[in-house]
Each structure stands twice: as structure tokens, then as C-alpha cells.
Amino acid sequence: MRAVSQQALGGPDVLETVEIPQPTLRQGQVLIRLAATSVNPVDCKLRAGLVGFLGEPPFTLGFDLSGAIAEVADGVTEFRTGDQVFGMVHTRTGTYSEYVTARADNLAPCPAGLDLATAAALPTAALTAWQALELAELRAGERILVHAAAGGVGHLAVQFAKLRGAHVIGTARGVNHEFLRDLGAEELIDYTTTDFTAAISDVDVALDLVGGEYGSRSLRVLSPDGRYITALQSDVGEDPRYALVTGRPSRPDLIVIGKLVEAGQVRVHIDRTMSLGEAAEAHRVSETGRVRGKLVLTPW
Ligand SMILES: NC(=O)c1ccc[n+]([C@@H]2O[C@H](COP(=O)([O-])OP(=O)(O)OC[C@H]3O[C@@H](n4cnc5c(N)ncnc54)[C@H](OP(=O)(O)O)[C@@H]3O)[C@@H](O)[C@H]2O)c1
Incomplete structure (x- = not known):
């Protein structure tokens, strides 16, 4: 599968699309075929090494995701293959990737009235x-x-x-x-x-x-x-x-927020949508500090 990875800390150009094996699941996790992710300023700080909680490269950035469940590990009872979900992960395998592994309890069902790009803009x-x-x-x-x-x-x-x-x-x-x-x-x-x-x-x-x-x-x-x-x-x-405040994954909070957006009580502004193949350019845009609302990334 394709993923955005980096071999070194540095400017946006360290981000490159690579072929890596599809991740395998651990207990309590699900595999999601990514529909969309979004850029958060912390992605740029991690890429550059200004914050270091992902450790040394190589790693794949990205916290936010929406998509369809492709596989479910033992111990997961709340989701089935094909369910559409959105949520937040904090892992070295990230979300700038065709397939993403996530703990099931960090995800929420994507409301029917919420499109997947909007859902991916939300979590963090x-x-x-x-x-x-x-x-x-x-x-x-x-x-x-x-x-x-x-x-x-x-x-x-x-x-x-x-x-x-x-x-x-x-x-x-x-x-x-x-x-x-x-x-x-x-x-x-x-x-x-x-x-x-x-x-x-x-x-x-x-x-x-x-x-x-x-x-x-x-x-x-x-x-x-x-x-x-x-x-x-x-x-x-x-x-x-x-x-x-540190934004932390929370299914109950995502459920409430998703309903508010679905009902039109809260609007999510997407500044622009780019491809994961343009991750370096998306980081340049984010680093201008001028993004209105969110920057969404979709697979290649
Ligand atoms: N602790 C956590 O868990 C956590 C979670 C999320 C985000 N954060 C941090 O919170 C910050 C904001 O995150 P974000 O995702 O909202 O960033 P963002 O979307 O990239 O913010 C961009 C916005 O910042 C505004 N801006 C830039 N400089 C400003 C200034 N001096 N005064 C007022 N507005 C200014 C710009 O508006 P104008 O064009 O009007 O200037 C632009 O719309 C980031 O540093 C991020 O790392 C922390």
C-alpha cells in the first residue's frame, strides 16, 4: 500500500510517498481503508522535529481519519467490515496512508448525513x-x-x-x-x-x-x-x-460533535482538499498560518 513517510526530520520535502506492507492488526484494533485525513499544525512540527513524541523517523504522520472498516481484530465487537467511521489516532503509522490501524475505541460511527471529507476534518x-x-x-x-x-x-x-x-x-x-x-x-x-x-x-x-x-x-x-x-x-x-488542553480521542465526544454537524448546527469549513501525493505542498500551505478552517487530504 502507499503511505507518506519520511527518512529524516526537516522541511516539507522530506515527505515522500512510499510502498510499504499493509499493517497487521493487534487485539482491539481495526483496519480502515482511508477516505480522508486532515493536516494539523502539529504534523508540521513533528515532521520538522520541533516536537518529538513520535520518536525518530521513519514514521508516517497524521492523527485524523475517516474511512470504511476493512478488517476487524479479535476483541472488537462494535464495528463490522464496511462500517464507515471517523476518529483520531496517535501512532507512528499515522493516517497519511491508504490503510490505517486504529484502536476501535478511538473511533465513532460516521453519521449518515456527514460526508467523509468533513468527518476527517473534525477529530483533532x-x-x-x-x-x-x-x-x-x-x-x-x-x-x-x-x-x-x-x-x-x-x-x-x-x-x-x-x-x-x-x-x-x-x-x-x-x-x-x-x-x-x-x-x-x-x-x-x-x-x-x-x-x-x-x-x-x-x-x-x-x-x-x-x-x-x-x-x-x-x-x-x-x-x-x-x-x-x-x-x-x-x-x-x-x-x-x-x-x-490536550485534544484526546473520545468516542462519546465524537458522537455528540458528529450529530451537531449532521444537524447543521455546526459548520466545518474546508479551506481546500489536496491529495496525499501533495502532502509536502499541503504542509507548506499549513505553515503559512493562514488556513481558514481545515486542510483535508485524500488518497493519491
Ligand atoms: N494541545 C493540543 O492538543 C492542540 C490541538 C490542536 C491544535 N493545537 C495547536 O493550536 C494551534 C491552532 O491549531 P489550528 O489547527 O487551529 O491551526 P490552524 O488551523 O493552522 O490555524 C490557522 C489560523 O491561525 C490564525 N492566526 C495565525 N496567527 C494568528 C494570530 N497571531 N492571532 C490570531 N490568529 C492567528 C489564522 O487566521 P488569520 O488568517 O485571521 O490570521 C489562521 O486562520 C496550533 O499551534 C496547534 O498546534 C494544539
């Missing part, structure tokens, strides 16, 4: 956004500030926050403001022209998807019992208001 971004708001215990009527609101995590966080009844403020370039207003954001700050710390205050929850000095600056706009949730390292160290 949506689970991170969803679990961040859970961690923040965001309540109706509260004010939430979402940084990088137009990105994969951000545009879903905006919509999940609206569903919780929050007042949503986002940071994004002006070109993304109409897009975000359509998704429910009430206030938008163009961070290229306006310092958000001078523009807003009394924020109950700041969701930081930028990191660095956005941390200490976000603390300055919080209300006295505000919470600062970050998906990245920032300059905030020990602080009672600080919490780090």
Missing part, C-alpha cells in the same frame, strides 16, 4: 475545541475570547461556545471577520491593526491557540474569576487561572 480540531470548553466550564452568558478564531480549532470553538450560550470575541485578520460573524462571533479584533488588550476586558474565558506572549496578554483582559485555557506553550507559568 473539534475534540480540542470541545474539550477546551469543557475544561473551562464555559457557561451561558459568559464572554469568551478565542485567539486564531479562523483556524481549524478556532472556527469550531466559536460555534461550540455559541451553542453553550456564550458571547464570542475572536482575534483574526479582517479578511476573516465576515466568515466568523456568520459562524456566530459577536466581536472581532483584527490583531494586525489592534492590540486586543486595549480593545476588550472582562473576559471570562480566553482560549489561546497562538501561544507565546498571547498568554500574559490574555491574562490582562480576564475578569477576576476568568480562566485562561491554552493549547500551546505560552509565557504563562504557574497561575491559578491557567490550564493546558
